[in-house]
Amino acid sequence: MRLAIVGAGNVGKVLGTALARKGYHLSAASAQTEDTRYQVSTLWDCPVFSEPYKAAAAGDVVFLTTPDQVIEKVCLEIARQDGFHQGQVVLHTSGAHSSDILASAKNAGASVLAFHPLQTFPQLEVGLGALPGTYFAVDGDEEAFHLAEKLVEALEGKLLFVPTALKPLYHAAACTACNYLVSLMDMALKMYEPMDISPSKAMEALTPLIEGTLRNIRTLNPEKALTGPIARGDLATIESHLENIKKYKPELLPYYCSMGIYTAELAVRKGTLSKETEETIIAMLGGEQK
Numbered sequence: 218m219r220l221a222i223v224g225a226g227n228v229g230k231v232l233g234t235a236l237a238r239k240g241y242h243l244s245a246a247s248a249q250t251e252d253t254r255y256q257v258s259t260l261w262d263c264p265v266f267s268e269p270y271k272a273a274a275a276g277d278v279v280f281l282t283t284p285d286q287v288i289e290k291v292c293l294e295i296a297r298q299d300g301f302h303q304g305q306v307v308l309h310t311s312g313a314h315s316s317d318i319l320a321s322a323k324n325a326g327a328s329v330l331a332f333h334p335l336q337t338f339p340q341l342e343v344g345l346g347a348l349p350g351t352y353f354a355v356d357g358d359e360e361a362f363h364l365a366e367k368l369v370e371a372l373e374g375k376l377l378f379v380p381t382a383l384k385p386l387y388h389a390a391a392c393t394a395c396n397y398l399v400s401l402m403d404m405a406l407k408m409y410e411p412m413d414i415s416p417s418k419a420m421e422a423l424t425p426l427i428e429g430t431l432r433n434i435r436t437l438n439p440e441k442a443l444t445g446p447i448a449r450g451d452l453a454t455i456e457s458h459l460e461n462i463k464k465y466k467p468e469l470l471p472y473y474c475s476m477g478i479y480t481a482e483l484a485v486r487k488g489t490l491s492k493e494t495e496e497t498i499i500a501m502l503g504g505e506q507k
């Protein structure tokens with residue numbers, strides 16, 4: 218099976234190299250700049266084009282691994298230049314878009330897939346090392362699902378089927394788990410500032426707590442992993458948090474409160490907080506009564 222990589226950047230290089238090592242034939246690649254084309258030509262033994270349609274035409278499976286904002290446009294340009302044909306599978310690796318943005322390839326007779334690795338690929342070697350165990354979220358044409366299974370198996374990953382219409386929600390979940398976790402950590406570090414504890418020291422001190430919490434979430438579940446004053450209904454402690462955040466870091470108060478309101482609902486589900494105390498906590502945190 219011939220693979221064409223259109224946009225051999227971080228993800229294109231990682232997936233192309235990993236699949237080539239498993240015996241897939243890289244038939245062509247493309248990149249925008251001469252720099253990348255040179256890099257790719259030293260990495261793979263295949264023609265490297267500046268025109269995406271020339272690379273696409275040489276593949277049974279076409280990876281459109283360009284940046285998100287140009288996938289649809291590049292796909293349309295390739296279709297206009299007859300780079301797609303019947304029987305091809307065309308896929309992109311964006312988490313934010315569904316396979317719908319590949320409609321022009323589908324109109325040209327190809328099957329389409331979104332094939333999103335739930336992983337981060339800053340560089341080739343790091344990316345190759347991170348592949349085993351990585352989940353790939355797949356949506357698109359059912360006739361291409363078998364190919365998705367084969368690719369994921371070769372990449373030593375795992376499959377996650379996502380309904381096409383719910384792809385943005387899938388991506389919102391990934392951003393919540395990844396980006397918002399980063400923001401929460403940043404908030405915690407800011408609360409240490411008035412104590413003259415440096416961010417690096419604070420991070421070092423918080424790391425065992427964070428890692429223990431992640432382990433508990435994974436081995437138990439979020440409800441069972443929840444501890445702390447909201448889970449216990451400890452109103453005096455919550456009040457002291459609010460007073461201190463208001464005094465030292467007032468800009469963080471809205472975020473502390475909105476996460477607290479969510480946490481109160483979680484504590485009710487856990488079974489350690491009564492509905493009545495939940496109402497009190499929600500009022501303290503400035504939320505609307507249910």
Ligand SMILES: NC(=O)c1ccc[n+]([C@@H]2O[C@H](COP(=O)([O-])OP(=O)(O)OC[C@H]3O[C@@H](n4cnc5c(N)ncnc54)[C@H](OP(=O)(O)O)[C@@H]3O)[C@@H](O)[C@H]2O)c1
Pocket residue numbers: 223224225226227228229247248249250251253254269282283284285287291310311312333334335336337338339
């Ligand atoms: N990186 C990650 O961690 C990661 C993780 C999961 C999913 N993804 C998804 O994977 C896709 C690729 O991301 P990436 O990080 O690999 O991007 P990237 O490193 O920027 O690579 C993009 C590639 O597309 C080429 N390109 C850029 N604009 C183009 C255009 N208008 N026409 C044709 N080719 C063009 C670039 O060429 P030049 O190199 O010559 O500029 C480069 O080869 C995105 O959909 C992204 O959301 C990325």
